[in-house]
Amino acid sequence: MNDFLLVRKNLFRKKLRAILMIVSILIAFAIFGVLAAFERAFNAGEDVSEADRLVVVNKINFTQPLPIAYFNRIAAVEGVRQVTFANWFGGYYQDPKNFVIVMAVEPETYLKVTGTDFAFTPEMTQAFVRNRTGTLVGRALAEKWGWKVGDRIPISSSIFSQKNGTHTWDVTIVGIFDKNKPQADTNLMFIQYPYFDETRSFGKDTIGWLVLKTASSAVNDQVIKTIDQMFANSSWETATDTEKAFNKAFVAQLGNIALIVTLVVGAAFVTILMIVGNTMVMAIRERTREIAVLKTLGFSGARVLRLVLGETLLLAVIGGTLGLGLATLATLLMRQSLSMFVPGLRMSPEIVLTAVGFMILLGLATGLVPALNAFRLKIVEAMGRG
Amino acid sequence: MLKQIVAVTAINLKSIPRRFWLSLSTVVAVALVVMVLLSFLAMSAGFRRTLASSGAADVAIVLRAGARAELNSVIARDQVRLLEDAPGVARDAQGKPLASAELYLVVDGIKKTTGTKANLPLRGIGESGAAIRKGIRLTEGRMFAPGSNEVVVGKSLLREFQGFELGRTVKFGTALWTVVGVFEADGSVFESEIWADLPVVQSLFNRPNTFQILRARLSGPDGLAAMKAFNDGDPRLKLDVKSEQDYFSEQSSQTSDLIQKLGWPLAIAMAFGAMAGALNTMYSSVASRSVEIATLRAIGFGGFPAFVGTLVESLLLAGIGGVIGAVATWLIFDGFSASTLGASFTQVVFSFRLTPALIGQGVALALIVGLIGGLLPAIRAARMPIVQGLQG
Amino acid sequence: MSDTSLVRLAGVSKGFVKGKDAITIFERLDLAIPQGDFVAVMGPSGSGKSTLLNLLGGIDRPDSGEIHIAGSRIDTLSEGQLSQWRAATIGFVFQFYNLMPMLTAAQNVELPLLLTRLGKAERRTHVETALKIVNLADRAKHYPREMSGGQQQRVAIARAIVSDPELLLCDEPTGDLDRASADEILGMLTILNRDLGKTIVMVTHDPAAARYASRTLHLDKGHFEEKELAA
Ligand SMILES: Nc1ncnc2c1ncn2[C@@H]1O[C@H](COP(=O)(O)OP(=O)(O)OP(=O)(O)O)[C@@H](O)[C@H]1O
């Protein structure tokens, strides 16, 4: 026997009560786990972004176009290591409801600049560059529609049309790529910008945005200033920012997700704090006489305090671990059905770590009052009461 | 029997102060569950209402086939001309068609609450653009003058985003625009928009002769059908024609369903937590009253009053929690203004709306928590062996 | 007051404040109990018998005076020091056994050993020995609720002696038991006193129980009257 056994036996002496407390803790942690996973998924763009990557968009708004000439002009800016560009295609497959993320990209440079996010093999890179109507498809997207390398697929645009009036472009899959980072999402595809630009009926020689890599993140500010000043007062002014800041600003547009998550998780935790805290105070009060006996046997106040805190910690850890398990299961189940809306939903190590921190805090917070009561308990009075 | 029930219930309720903190924790737990549920439902209802009030049944909206959102759509000048003269389009007193070809662009604004960039819709509207829509009313200033760089802004936009006060100058790209008026539009999405003269927008944004959508007032109940038939019959058109009402309700259902789909599971999960708390409280209540219950039973009271008494206590605690939760939600969130990205990739400003029906749902959830949380302990109270109870 | 005394009280005063009234239990009380003695303490209810045991056990403090037990002056020790001292020196036996309901007999007996540096194996042998002494070796795995009052009290005695304390303090150890069980417990205490040399102070209301002791102290109005029992 040791103190842990004592703690365990104390906790489960009223099984129903212990189980009810564990259930309420479990639920709070499950809610925390799932919501935190959602929040991380929403901010995946921020996590995937790299410190030396900048995004250049039209100053009016990122949906406004920029002239293609900026590609070469920005490439010449000092501190820019590599630059590429892309255009939003507004894609769908067969039915406008089947929304597909398609980007028309500068074939040679785009794969290099984003090569840290996605695992492009040399073969698929070559094939994509050589084949004007070729497309590279992300693993998740290919699996969703059952596409294979070599398939010729019609991709439609809800925005653009070809000069012949059709909204659909036929492209051939020359490669299916995986991701390099766990947060990255492969639910997208790339087509060649030159092919797209020559065939579309309007908007020729304009691009959506540019992505560039700087020599090092230390020169970011300098590069940002140079680029934006270069185009100031032109009819196409630019707004340059780090990829991280850009993605963060975009997610912020959905609403204050972090605040909503904080409020809901806060509500859930206040609930268990009250329920578990009060129940533990009551449980320890019921045990007044036993604690007095322990003290009579020579258990010091500090030791009794540790026993009570151990009990609430154990409770929090059991409930919290089960709750995290449930949250992991739930995110796995929702992953597929929500892949369009929140790609990359998963339980990350950071979430688990935060949860463990919360478990410890919860254990200490709910145990504090009863543990102090036990610590202060006077043997003579307690025995008299029993 | 009734007398017994009343007596036992009274004893029960009087003993609540003895378990004050535990009882309070149940009340708070239930209140928080109801608050979470109601704030999500109020958000969903508010968003839905904003979009629902945007769409008129007697206004048609024409988009490029497959565009689904105004932002994506592109239609040609010739198509605009053809459609303006289409059957089903209403005409004003001078015989001019009540139709407005529009350009829908996204510009950056700054959200007041967070200081972050936000996509705002800048709409270039035709001459009859304001007249087609119902309920447009200028609350400040005047309408923009045709051919000038003037804009009018919706009052929700003014409230949520920086720098659109009457008389202020705003800069989109290199062009400067003056805010000359503020309008309201029955709480619809149009209140989150900036409006300017179409030709000016076309030229200042390098979009000469480009249009994105056409809106037209319909001549009558069968106007839409006539317009659709005309569109389908002409190979130069082949556009999507739908009523504005349908267009917006499609958009609202996505987002508001999503909010609801988040709100209910969260609230139900939390309700289970609160239920565990309620069960705990009620089992303690029964345990702490075991001597009283046993004594009453020994005197001759039945088990049923003990059952009812416990259940009433549980329902009362949960009910109080539900009411507190509803009142708190109403005080904090009713009318709370928020904005999110809508289907056209721009911010839609909406207000949380807590309707009586929603409050009903919240209180119902609270009572369910109370009912289930009280049932098992109530059965235990009714079945408690008298001798064991008397021993305390 | 010879140096062979295990317990020595010098000028101990103790009172309680109850509401407005202050009651005095002891005033300048002196007492000496030699090593190896078995003392029964008797007296009317409220005379301060339990208070005396509490003072001896270091779970209550005198208002003034000195208490020396086994060479330590305990009235000046801190709470923490008292805990350690109790764990090493005192074994308690209560009227209502006070076993932990969620622990088995063996685990209950093992409790005080958690306060020592003994390893697992050593603890087990100590527990087995203690249970053997109280004739409960076969009940090691039983929970308190599965045992009779007499058996529970024997577990409590095993718990009191497992860490080999010098002084056993028993507050009405047979108060809740029938004659036969009581005699069994008292016999056991006698053995502990005689064969293992434990010094025992036992409070009792039962003259038959007091007869097991080597002498009886009568406590009344804060003073002792001693009666040697002819063997
Ligand atoms: N914590 C306390 N506060 C106030 N008065 C107390 C306290 N503890 C004991 N007393 C009082 O001190 C007196 C002696 O109590 P004590 O418990 O020592 O009596 P006792 O001799 O053991 O009696 P009994 O035979 O009934 O067990 C009693 O009058 C009691 O009311």
Ligand SMILES: [Mg+2]
């Ligand atoms: Mg006593």
